[in-house]
Amino acid sequence: MRTPVTIIGAGLGGLTLARVLHVHGIEAVVYEAEASPMARMQGGMLDIHDYNGRLAVEAAGLMTEFRGLILEGRQAMRVLDASGKLVFEKADDGSGGRPEVQRGDLRRMLLDSLPPGTVHWGHKVAGVRPGNEVVFADGTSVEAAVLVGADGAWSRVRPLLTAETPEYAGTSFVETYLFDADTRHAAVAKAVGGGSMFVAGPTPGQGINAHRESGDTLHAYVELERPLEWFDAIDFGDPAAAAARIAAEFEGWAPELTALLTDADSGPVLRPHHTLPAGVRWERVPGVTLVGDAAHLTAPNGEGANLAMLDGAELGQALAAYPVEEALAGYEEAMFTRSANPVDESVLIESVFGGEIPEQLQQLFDELKPGS
Ligand SMILES: Cc1cc2nc3c(=O)[nH]c(=O)nc-3n(C[C@H](O)[C@H](O)[C@H](O)COP(=O)(O)OP(=O)(O)OC[C@H]3O[C@@H](n4cnc5c(N)ncnc54)[C@H](O)[C@@H]3O)c2cc1C
Numbered sequence: 498m499r500t501p502v503t504i505i506g507a508g509l510g511g512l513t514l515a516r517v518l519h520v521h522g523i524e525a526v527v528y529e530a531e532a533s534p535m536a537r538m539q540g541g542m543l544d545i546h547d548y549n550g551r552l553a554v555e556a557a558g559l560m561t562e563f564r565g566l567i568l569e570g571r572q573a574m575r576v577l578d579a580s581g582k583l584v585f586e587k588a589d590d591g592s593g594g595r596p597e598v599q600r601g602d603l604r605r606m607l608l609d610s611l612p613p614g615t616v617h618w619g620h621k622v623a624g625v626r627p628g629n630e631v632v633f634a635d636g637t638s639v640e641a642a643v644l645v646g647a648d649g650a651w652s653r654v655r656p657l658l659t660a661e662t663p664e665y666a667g668t669s670f671v672e673t674y675l676f677d678a679d680t681r682h683a684a685v686a687k688a689v690g691g692g693s694m695f696v697a698g699p700t701p702g703q704g705i706n707a708h709r710e711s712g713d714t715l716h717a718y719v720e721l722e723r724p725l726e727w728f729d730a731i732d733f734g735d736p737a738a739a740a741a742r743i744a745a746e747f748e749g750w751a752p753e754l755t756a757l758l759t760d761a762d763s764g765p766v767l768r769p770h771h772t773l774p775a776g777v778r779w780e781r782v783p784g785v786t787l788v789g790d791a792a793h794l795t796a797p798n799g800e801g802a803n804l805a806m807l808d809g810a811e812l813g814q815a816l817a818a819y820p821v822e823e824a825l826a827g828y829e830e831a832m833f834t835r836s837a838n839p840v841d842e843s844v845l846i847e848s849v850f851g852g853e854i855p856e857q858l859q860q861l862f863d864e865l866k867p868g869s
Pocket of ligand 1: 505506507508509510511528529530531541542543544620621622623647648649650651652653670718768788789790791797798799800801802803804805
């Protein structure tokens with residue numbers, strides 16, 4: 498029998514690993530801090546990329562289930578300028594390499610693919626001791642033969658491997674939702690269109706992105722480059738005042754864009770971006786490793802969930818194919834290389850546009866370049 502694997506964190510990385518291990522007949526136990534699968538809203542849509550996330554779904558043997566989750570039409574894209582003028586538009590003709598799914602549906606798909614009882618909910622890890630001893634918040638502990646930290650940005654397993662901790666990246670998202678948008682927020686719904694909308698304003702680090710989730714829910718990420726202290730001075734406990742304060746930074750922008758803040762049906766939620774140093778790596782420590790954000794947290798760039806799943810899949814495949822230490826070393830080397838090198842631009846452009854970058858967009862990017 499192969500050595501069982503103890504995974505901390507039932508996010509997309511940890512669950513993909515557990516699933517791929519299961520496919521190969523290796524037992525996995527997942528300890529998750531949240532009390533149940535429904536404890537927290539798993540908001541947001543994720544585009545699953547043909548060059549990483551999709552490979553993980555294939556390794557998990559879940560392509561049929563995955564196809565059933567894809568939200569049709571959501572690969573449509575609109576790029577506007579701050580005045581609301583359409584700069585570029587692309588319909589979803591079904592040929593794109595980045596199908597969109599709800600994060601919650603993806604997590605549910607993975608959970609449903611595991612033997613019952615694999616995930617131990619309500620098990621918050623307080624810390625780890627050398628020798629791969631995992632100590633829970635209630636004082637109990639377990640020893641893991643193979644320990645994998647899939648516990649995200651603020652990983653409690655990471656200290657076994659590296660002293661690096663995440664730092665504020667200088668930008669934050671302010672997140673909002675608009676419900677029944679086609680009827681209640683028609684102008685905003687028209688601006689966003691059937692898929693994603695991107696607006697890059699004249700100031701670097703400042704933009705408004707939104708997408709249409711299932712039904713006619715709009716989900717916006719408003720990006721601002723400000724110190725954390727600047728956000729601290731805003732009372733997010735007073736949603737209307739906070740939305741107005743953030744919207745004031747977008748003075749002169751089209752009202753159907755700032756309405757994503759001022760007309761939102763949910764209070765604005767601050768999501769500061771933290772990162773680990775690019776290219777972080779560590780010396781091999783017997784029997785322990787990390788996947789996903791725990792290993793290589795970056796500011797949101799559309800790749801994080803995809804990479805967490807790919808890490809999980811590759812680690813699972815390695816543990817199925819090689820003795821433990823050989824598997825961990827091989828997995829880490831590939832993961833370190835991947836994390837240190839951003840996705841090749843041509844791969845990205847091919848995946849998004851199915852060819853070359855459209856001329857109108859290239860022109861917009863050139864105009865937005867500092868100094869132009
Ligand atoms: C606003 C925003 C938008 C994003 N949009 C995208 C996108 O469009 N596409 C994309 O690919 N990526 C996106 N990302 C990045 C993506 O969300 C992450 O990279 C991805 O979720 C990482 O997966 P993970 O499994 O490593 O960690 P997580 O998803 O963070 O999962 C970690 C799990 O571990 C659990 N946990 C944490 N601490 C403990 C503990 N002490 N004990 C036990 N359990 C614990 C958590 O509860 C959680 O279930 C976005 C991120 C943000 C913040």
